[in-house]
Amino acid sequence: MDNFARRRADVELGAESLTPIRTLDERLAAWREVTGRDIGFRELDVAKDYDELCELLQALRPEAVVHFAEQRAAPYSMKSSWHKRYTVDNNVNATNNLLAAIVETGVDCHVVHLGTMGVYGYGTAGTKIPEGYLSVRMDGADGTEIEQEILHPTNPGSIYHLTKTQDQLLFAFYNKNDEIRVTDLHQGIVWGTQTAETKLDDRLINRFDYDGDYGTVLNRFLMQAAIGHPLTVHGTGGQTRAFIHIQDTVRCIRLALENPPQRGERVRIFNQMTEVHRLRDLAGIVQELTGAEIEYVGNPRKEAFENELAVDNQRLLDLGLSPTTLADDLMREVAEIAERFKHRCDRSKIPARSRWVREAEPDMRAERTGRTQAAPAPAGLGSRGHDG
Amino acid sequence: MDNFARRRADVELGAESLTPIRTLDERLAAWREVTGRDIGFRELDVAKDYDELCELLQALRPEAVVHFAEQRAAPYSMKSSWHKRYTVDNNVNATNNLLAAIVETGVDCHVVHLGTMGVYGYGTAGTKIPEGYLSVRMDGADGTEIEQEILHPTNPGSIYHLTKTQDQLLFAFYNKNDEIRVTDLHQGIVWGTQTAETKLDDRLINRFDYDGDYGTVLNRFLMQAAIGHPLTVHGTGGQTRAFIHIQDTVRCIRLALENPPQRGERVRIFNQMTEVHRLRDLAGIVQELTGAEIEYVGNPRKEAFENELAVDNQRLLDLGLSPTTLADDLMREVAEIAERFKHRCDRSKIPARSRWVREAEPDMRAERTGRTQAAPAPAGLGSRGHDG
Numbered sequence: 165m166d167n168f169a170r171r172r173a174d175v176e177l178g179a180e181s182l183t184p185i186r187t188l189d190e191r192l193a194a195w196r197e198v199t200g201r202d203i204g205f206r207e208l209d210v211a212k213d214y215d216e217l218c219e220l221l222q223a224l225r226p227e228a229v230v231h232f233a234e235q236r237a238a239p240y241s242m243k244s245s246w247h248k249r250y251t252v253d254n255n256v257n258a259t260n261n262l263l264a265a266i267v268e269t270g271v272d273c274h275v276v277h278l279g280t281m282g283v284y285g286y287g288t289a290g291t292k293i294p295e296g297y298l299s300v301r302m303d304g305a306d307g308t309e310i311e312q313e314i315l316h317p318t319n320p321g322s323i324y325h326l327t328k329t330q331d332q333l334l335f336a337f338y339n340k341n342d343e344i345r346v347t348d349l350h351q352g353i354v355w356g357t358q359t360a361e362t363k364l365d366d367r368l369i370n371r372f373d374y375d376g377d378y379g380t381v382l383n384r385f386l387m388q389a390a391i392g393h394p395l396t397v398h399g400t401g402g403q404t405r406a407f408i409h410i411q412d413t414v415r416c417i418r419l420a421l422e423n424p425p426q427r428g429e430r431v432r433i434f435n436q437m438t439e440v441h442r443l444r445d446l447a448g449i450v451q452e453l454t455g456a457e458i459e460y461v462g463n464p465r466k467e468a469f470e471n472e473l474a475v476d477n478q479r480l481l482d483l484g485l486s487p488t489t490l491a492d493d494l495m496r497e498v499a500e501i502a503e504r505f506k507h508r509c510d511r512s513k514i515p516a517r518s519r520w521v522r523e524a525e526p527d528m529r530a531e532r533t534g535r536t537q538a539a540p541a542p543a544g545l546g547s548r549g550h551d552g
Numbered sequence: 553m554d555n556f557a558r559r560r561a562d563v564e565l566g567a568e569s570l571t572p573i574r575t576l577d578e579r580l581a582a583w584r585e586v587t588g589r590d591i592g593f594r595e596l597d598v599a600k601d602y603d604e605l606c607e608l609l610q611a612l613r614p615e616a617v618v619h620f621a622e623q624r625a626a627p628y629s630m631k632s633s634w635h636k637r638y639t640v641d642n643n644v645n646a647t648n649n650l651l652a653a654i655v656e657t658g659v660d661c662h663v664v665h666l667g668t669m670g671v672y673g674y675g676t677a678g679t680k681i682p683e684g685y686l687s688v689r690m691d692g693a694d695g696t697e698i699e700q701e702i703l704h705p706t707n708p709g710s711i712y713h714l715t716k717t718q719d720q721l722l723f724a725f726y727n728k729n730d731e732i733r734v735t736d737l738h739q740g741i742v743w744g745t746q747t748a749e750t751k752l753d754d755r756l757i758n759r760f761d762y763d764g765d766y767g768t769v770l771n772r773f774l775m776q777a778a779i780g781h782p783l784t785v786h787g788t789g790g791q792t793r794a795f796i797h798i799q800d801t802v803r804c805i806r807l808a809l810e811n812p813p814q815r816g817e818r819v820r821i822f823n824q825m826t827e828v829h830r831l832r833d834l835a836g837i838v839q840e841l842t843g844a845e846i847e848y849v850g851n852p853r854k855e856a857f858e859n860e861l862a863v864d865n866q867r868l869l870d871l872g873l874s875p876t877t878l879a880d881d882l883m884r885e886v887a888e889i890a891e892r893f894k895h896r897c898d899r900s901k902i903p904a905r906s907r908w909v910r911e912a913e914p915d916m917r918a919e920r921t922g923r924t925q926a927a928p929a930p931a932g933l934g935s936r937g938h939d940g
Contacts (some may be wrong), residue, residue, distance in 0.1 A: 214637065245652040249602065252648045253641075256718070260640045264633040267910060291690040291698055300688040300705070302679040305862035310679055317688070317702035318721070319728075326725045330644070330718045333706070337714045340707075341854055341908060466729055474693035520729060522655060 165220070165233070167209040169254070170371075173240065173378070179513045182372040182387055182505045183357060194367035211258040214265065221269045228274040228421050229266075233258040234327065238282070239464070239518035240377040241324035247518075248323045255327035256334070263338040272345075274424040275335075276417060279350040281406045281437060281475065283329045285319025292474040296348070296433025316433075321467050322520070335431045343427055347420040351413065352406030352437030352475075355382035356488075356498055359411045370410065372501060374509065376516035382407065382490075383498060384514070385447060389454035390502035391509050398516065399463030401444025402470030406437035409488040419483040435477045438487035449490060454499060466520040553608070553621070555597040557642070558759075561628065561766070567901045570760040570775055570893045571745060582755035599646040602653065609657045616662040616809050617654075621646040622715065626670065627852070627906035628765040629712035635906075636711045643715035644722070651726040660733075662812040663723075664805060667738040669794045669825060669863065671717045673707025680862040684736070684821025704821075709855055710908070723819045731815055735808040739801065740794030740825030740863075743770035744876075744886055747799045758798065760889060762897065764904035770795065770878075771886060772902070773835060777842035778890035779897050786904065787851030789832025790858030794825035797876040807871040823865045826875035837878060842887060854908040 166188065174180055186194070192203055208216050210233040221229075234255040235241060241251040259277070266273060284293050297313045304310045315336060318329040331348075338344040362368040373379040374387040385395045408416075416436045425432050441449075447458045463469075477485075488494055554576065562568055574582070580591055596604055598621040609617075622643040623629060629639040647665070654661060672681050685701045692698045703724060706717040719736075726732040750756040761767040762775040773783045796804075804824045813820050829837075835846045851857075869875075876882055 214633070245602070245656045248652045249645070249648060252722075253645055256644050257637070257641055260637060264636045268633045270910070290693050291700070292693050294691075298688070298690060300686070302686060303682075305678050305680050305860040312679070312705075314705035317700075317705075320721070320725060323725070326721055329721050333708070333714055333717050333721075334640075337708060337711070342910075472693040522658070522730075 165206050165208040165210060165217075167207065167211075167233075169209075169235065170378075177375060177377060177513070179373075179375040179378070179510070180508065182374050182508055183369045183501065184505070184508065185369060185371050186367050190367055194365045195361075198364045198368070210261055211254045214261050217261060218265045218269055221265055221271045221273070225271050226273045228276060228424065229262065230417060230421070231259065231262055231275055231277045233262070234278075234331075235324065236278075237378045238322035238324040239516055241322050241327075242520050243377070243518045251323050252327055252330075255324075256330050259331045259334050263334060263342075263344060266344055267338065267342045272427070274345045274347065274421070276420045277331065277335065277346060277348045279328045279331065279348045279433070280325055281350050281352045281435060282322070282325040283318045283320055283332065283350060284316065285321055285325075290472050292476065293435060294476050295435055295479050296350075296431070321465065332431075339431045345425045345427060345429065347425065347432040347434065349416055349420060349434050349436040351416075352408045352435075353380050353382070354408055354410050354413055355380060356410040356494055357383070357501055358497065359414050361414075372505070375513040377518060379514075381405070381443060382446060382450070382495075383502075385450040385456075386454075386495070386498045387502040387506070387509065388514065389450055389456035390499065390506045391511070392456075393511065393514060394457040394459035395447045395450055396459055396461050396514065396516075397444055397447050398461060398465065399467075400469050401447060401460065402442060403467065404440060404442045404471050404473040406435070406440050406473065406475050407490070408437045408439075409494055411494075412436075412438055412485065412488050415485055416480055419480060419485060423483055432479075434480050435475050436480060437475055437477055438485075439489050440473050440475060441490070446490075449495075453495060461515075464516050464519045553594050553596040553598060553605075555595065555599075555621075557597075557623065558766075561623075565763060565765060565901070567761075567763040567766070567898070568896065570762050570896055571757045571889065572893070572896065573757060573759050574755050578755055582753045586752045586756070598649055599642045602649050605649060606653045606657055609653055609659045609661070613659050614661045616664060616812065617650065618805060618809070619647065619650055619663055619665045621650070622666075622719075623712065624666075625766045626710035626712040627904055629710050629715075630908050631765070631906045639711050640715055640718075643712075644718050647719045647722050651722060651730075651732060654732055655726065655730045660815070662809070663732060663734045664808045665719065665723065665734065665736045667716045667719065667736045667821070668713055669738050669740045669823060670710070670713040671706045671708055671720065671738060672704065673709055673713075678860050680864065681823060682864050683823055683867050684738075684819070709853065720819075727819045733813045733815060733817065735813065735820040735822065737804060737808060737822050737824040739804075740796045740823075741768050741770070742796055742798050742801055743768060744798040744882055745771070745889055746885065747802050749802075760893070763901040765906060767902075769793070769831060770834060770838070770883075771890075773838040773844075774842075774883070774886045775890040775894070775897065776902070777838055777844035778887065778894045779899070780844075781899065781902060782845040782847035783835045783838055784847055784849050784902065784904075785832055785835050786849060786853065787855075788857050789835060789848065790830060791855065792828060792830045792859050792861040794823070794828050794861065794863050795878070796825045796827075797882055799882075800824075800826055800873065800876050803873060804868055807868060807873060811871055820867075822867050823863050824868065825863055825865055826873075827877050828861050828863060829878070834878075837883075841883060849903075852904050852907050 235251045298316045302310050320326040320329050335346045357370045357372045362370050623639045686704045690698050708714040708717050723734045745758045745760045750758050
């Protein structure tokens with residue numbers, strides 16, 4: 165099921181995937197041609213078409229539902245009041261509709277949801293991020309001390325991330341009240357564009373977003389290198405983030421599907437990431453690979469300038485995930501795709517123009533935040549303005 | 553601003569306030585007549601009419617907004633998929649619209665929101681409930697231990713309560729990102745019906761809900777006593793809950809308004825309650841006052857059968873709240889109102905018919921849950937079925 169919201173956002177933003185992504189009909193036909201297998205499809209808005217969603221669940225009685233029906237970009241969610249309101253309305257209602265529909269139809273299906281590592285916020289505490297739950301001590305009503313496992317505290321950095329923290333509460337409630345089985349995959353920043361399946365045919369190629377709203381950092385760097393644009397590092401580049409290659413994303417979803425929770429088991433939360441990098445180091449790696457320049461530009465986000473990050477991803481490793489890392493050759497593959505389609509790039513779409521705080525200038529200061537000491541502001545900072 | 557959702561729910565449920573609540577126009581006119589003062593009013597749906605909300609904020613530039621624009625009953629929120637979806641959609645969008653509108657208009661107003669003690673869940677942990685925040689220890693990314701204040705973990709018992717936990721996340725985000733000043737009043741179960749203001753004129757009388765969806769427990773007991781109906785205790789009556797008289801609710805809102813947070817201050821969270829009672833003890837108090845019988849009926853909710861509860865309400869006491877308790881004479885006043893309007897009671901609306909779990913029989917077991925030992929099931933349990 166899809167409502168083509170992402171394609172409509174392209175129209176709204178006047179942006180396009182760097183890769184020439186085909187219509188869904190063409191992609192489904194190509195898949196049939198190449199593999200002899202069918203993928204079913206229904207155009208449907210999960211956040212709105214509740215009755216149709218129930219009918220489909222009732223008719224298909226699926227073993228699992230992979231729930232990606234959410235607006236998925238932090239900068240897009242912060243562009244304006246409309247975008248904030250759309251993101252909250254769409255994401256929270258989509259998740260609640262799905263869960264209510266599963267209860268109403270009585271279908272015993274496993275929900276695999278794409279969350280985000282960003283629910284935890286970055287750098288505000290410098291904590292090691294465990295998988296979903298945290299054991300804390302509280303004062304008991306009777307004066308004794310009580311140890312309890314709680315959902316790990318969140319500190320979302322945008323309206324988009326916020327909606328995923330609201331989703332968590334929905335999952336926890338329906339899991340407790342109705343024993344709905346859920347795996348929530350808190351994903352890092354995805355890079356890469358091809359998977360084993362999409363490589364089968366050119367018509368199956370995935371999106372490659374490079375614009376300031378939907379493009380993710382490593383793909384943006386590789387595309388920028390391909391067109392001779394400096395690598396745009398926001399702020400000091402001291403932000404440390406978790407990453408995962410798109411092929412591993414697919415593997416993780418498969419691992420989650422093959423290992424469903426038992427009825428009555430609490431929500432499973434996996435950290436779906438394979439490695440951690442500081443953004444300026446990442447720019448350095450791409451520079452080494454491609455010879456591109458690096459440019460430090462203003463940071464439109466309100467976030468810690470520098471942070472440490474350590475993430476536990478043991479549960480997916482235990483299920484058999486064998487991480488693809490930047491050290492593997494796949495970064496070169498992405499660079500080749502960027503090179504192949506660079507004629508499709510609209511340079512005016514590269515700057516990240518969505519501001520976290522209204523009317524404010526992008527913040528160029530490097531200052532002490534949280535537990536980390538900011539690096540000195542790089543020389544030439546801001547010389548080209550925020551849009552690089 | 554009001555969209556009259558509560559009056560429409562009466563129509564939907566075929567229920568009415570025990571007291572003859574007047575139209576808003578009549579109430580506003582009565583207020584003007586009695587006090588010589590005007591209360592402005594605009595019919596508006598905060599969850600939908602975003603542009604009009606912005607225009608009003610822009611025109612009025614209020615110092616504060618008291619935000620009650622939410623579906624407020626747990627049983628109503630659990631009646632069906634429609635009610636779950638309506639409650640989530642209405643409550644989350646109302647709160648997000650208000651916050652987005654404040655950011656968009658740049659009006660520096662204090663938001664006073666009615667939360668609920670129910671965000672914490674009852675009896676699952678037996679913890680003492682502090683005011684909003686909890687200090688916890690986490691592992692640091694660098695191997696050290698970090699102490700951090702987090703929003704107190706939640707464990708909502710219904711979709712309604714869940715939406716208030718989602719609201720908390722919205723407040724925390726807009727407070728962090730946009731420095732919106734918020735006081736969140738986590739209220740206990742309200743009892744009573746009159747305040748100093750509504751007593752000024754019969755036409756100003758407040759609602760008195762006694763139906764299974766919107767009626768609150770102590771008011772229901774007093775009304776049941778007035779009509780010679782047994783006091784309906786759900787389950788074992790071992791549930792311990794926090795209470796507040798409606799007059800104190802008004803005082804607390806006033807105290808919150810008179811003591812706004814500073815710009816940049818984190819969300820203030822007060823526990824708006826004055827005393828704690830176990831439900832079967834409460835029934836005992838009403839029995840003593842009125843001579844009514846007590847009947848133990850099935851519990852439609854999924855909750856702990858027995859729980860301890862201790863709540864910190866020091867911050868409102870420090871601001872000057874002088875609690876009205878059951879020991880005061882106000883319980884008699886409520887009994888008198890119930891007596892005066894008992895001819896308006898529709899006995900068929902008394903049973904709580906909204907089930908937490910689909911198709912399930914109301915749970916009559918008394919079992920060990922959480923940290924508390926259940927009392928033995930009272931004799932005659934269930935002899936009249938769940939609707940008493």
